[in-house]
Amino acid sequence: MRLDLFLKISVVKRRTVAQKLLKGQRVLVNGRPAKASYEVKDGDIVEVLLPAKKITLRVVGNGGYEILSEERVSKPF
Numbered sequence: 001m002r003l004d005l006f007l008k009i010s011v012v013k014r015r016t017v018a019q020k021l022l023k024g025q026r027v028l029v030n031g032r033p034a035k036a037s038y039e040v041k042d043g044d045i046v047e048v049l050l051p052a053k054k055i056t057l058r059v060v061g062n063g064g065y066e067i068l069s070e071e072r073v074s075k076p077f
Contacts, residue, residue, distance in 0.1 A: 001063050004036035010065045011048050
């Protein structure tokens, strides 16, 4: 599954929002910036830096995920 579609399912409501986060390098996969076309794999760690919080997810199975942490960010980008 493409990373932008995975983000739409797990974090954001629209795929275009996911693509904007990816273009702004606000999404890291296994500690590295990733492109929208990246194919997520079981065990990948996805960090999403939203304006007010940071969400860390682990990819489980085909399109499933578990939230590892959700932190408030006091100084948004």
